[in-house]
Amino acid sequence: AAPCAEADQAARFGARAARAWGRFKLAAVSSFAFVEATGPVYLGKLLRDALGVVPQGAAAPAPRFDAEFTLPERIATAAAILRAMSLTQDFAPLVLLVGHGASVVNNPHASALHCGACGGYRGDANARLLAGLLNEAEVRAGLVAEGIAIPHDTVFVAGLHETTTDAVTLYARDPGCAVVPDLLDRARAWLQEAGALTRAERALRLPGAGTGGDIGARSTDWAETRPEWGLAGCNAFVAAPRHLTRGKPLAGRAFLHDYDWRQDDGFGVLELILTAPVVVASWISLQYYGSVVAAEVFGAGNKLLHNVTGGVGVVEGNGGALRVGLPWQSVHDGTEFMHEPLRLTVCVAAPAEAVTGILARHPDLRALFDNGWLHLMLLGDTGRIVARYRGDLEWQDWGDAPDTRKAAKAA
Numbered sequence: 001a002a003p004c005a006e007a008d009q010a011a012r013f014g015a016r017a018a019r020a021w022g023r024f025k026l027a028a029v030s031s032f033a034f035v036e037a038t039g040p041v042y043l044g045k046l047l048r049d050a051l052g053v054v055p056q057g058a059a060a061p062a063p064r065f066d067a068e069f070t071l072p073e074r075i076a077t078a079a080a081i082l083r084a085m086s087l088t089q090d091f092a093p094l095v096l097l098v099g100h101g102a103s104v105v106n107n108p109h110a111s112a113l114h115c116g117a118c119g120g121y122r123g124d125a126n127a128r129l130l131a132g133l134l135n136e137a138e139v140r141a142g143l144v145a146e147g148i149a150i151p152h153d154t155v156f157v158a159g160l161h162e163t164t165t166d167a168v169t170l171y172a173r174d175p176g177c178a179v180v181p182d183l184l185d186r187a188r189a190w191l192q193e194a195g196a197l198t199r200a201e202r203a204l205r206l207p208g209a210g211t212g213g214d215i216g217a218r219s220t221d222w223a224e225t226r227p228e229w230g231l232a233g234c235n236a237f238v239a240a241p242r243h244l245t246r247g248k249p250l251a252g253r254a255f256l257h258d259y260d261w262r263q264d265d266g267f268g269v270l271e272l273i274l275t276a277p278v279v280v281a282s283w284i285s286l287q288y289y290g291s292v293v294a295a296e297v298f299g300a301g302n303k304l305l306h307n308v309t310g311g312v313g314v315v316e317g318n319g320g321a322l323r324v325g326l327p328w329q330s331v332h333d334g335t336e337f338m339h340e341p342l343r344l345t346v347c348v349a350a351p352a353e354a355v356t357g358i359l360a361r362h363p364d365l366r367a368l369f370d371n372g373w374l375h376l377m378l379l380g381d382t383g384r385i386v387a388r389y390r391g392d393l394e395w396q397d398w399g400d401a402p403d404t405r406k407a408a409k410a411a
Contacts, residue, residue, distance in 0.1 A: 099118070166215070
């Protein structure tokens with residue numbers, strides 16, 4: 001165990017040194033001196049980047065919780081997360097918890113391709129922390145009292161979906177991941193097959209991507225202004241049982257959340273969904289919306305003219321104000337827009353009274369719908385829209401005889 005601990009500590013020290021070096025390079029007081037003194041040292045890196053050669057490094061050490069995170073807190077956290085994902089029964093022998101991120105070069109807007117719920121960072125750290133938490137024997141024993149029994153042969157494995165290449169890395173060597181090798185091999189084969197299909201689909205939209213074979217090279221090309229489309233085209237958020245959307249042609253434009261209101265006693269999970277994932281999705285949707293309909297004000301301009309300023313933003317050209325939002329190349333392919341500026345439609349399979357009560361308790365959330373920044377629909381048991389939110393805690397019935405009915409307003 002000692003050599004592993006030493007390697008883990010060395011990796012963490014190396015990561016901290018890399019972050020400190022990066023901050024030094026971008027500091028205003030060191031920029032000119034840095035370029036003059038160390039510019040020639042980067043010749044090798046410049047050649048590698050120009051040829052698209054990416055050095056293969058070892059995976060970062062598994063992240064760890066703070067020592068003050070007690071066992072009762074870990075059990076409560078695990079139970080809350082599993083309930084929020086509607087993952088409380090029928091566990092498979094192998095459960096993958098996959099975050100996403102984008103590996104790109106020479107792209108100041110790389111965070112726009114990462115995870116919005118992770119603050120513009122990659123989601124692998126969160127996935128690895130959760131997998132480690134759910135693999136702890138003490139946590140599983142405590143979950144039984146919470147009504148969640150995870151079989152002894154179920155293993156949680158974290159992964160990272162590289163959205164530029166559609167390759168998935170599984171962190172099967174993290175502590176607690178004692179997964180059967182044959183099962184892991186089958187999962188990797190399925191992921192490779194799914195990645196190939198996804199690359200072929202994405203290639204139809206990406207300029208110059210051919211049939212999908214060169215999509216991976218776009219992530220290492222430092223002259224590529226469109227390594228991927230990110231979430232361009234997003235227009236819906238669906239919180240409903242997964243069987244209602246499985247097999248439907250959603251064209252990669254919907255945020256999906258598996259949710260069954262019949263298993264949500266007190267609608268606490270629904271409240272969490274509406275106040276957290278829906279709000280994050282609204283940020284993403286409105287960022288794309290503003291970057292299309294008012295690009296001069298809310299967009300970031302032309303990527304080819306960007307200069308990074310102070311490590312906090314970009315200016316277009318050699319001066320002016322910091323640009324916000326997304327670059328033109330992230331929403332336009334040179335001929336037409338790749339993002340249709342629609343305000344996000346939130347579809348929830350839950351009783352109107354429960355949704356109304358949540359809106360009444362959260363005025364900031366309600367303002368998004370009352371002011372028309374988001375649309376809110378209710379889904380029935382068959383997946384069809386049965387009601388539309390009209391504002392002021394009122395709903396319009398979309399049944400066979402459409403009329404207006406008022407949901408009970410919270411006291």
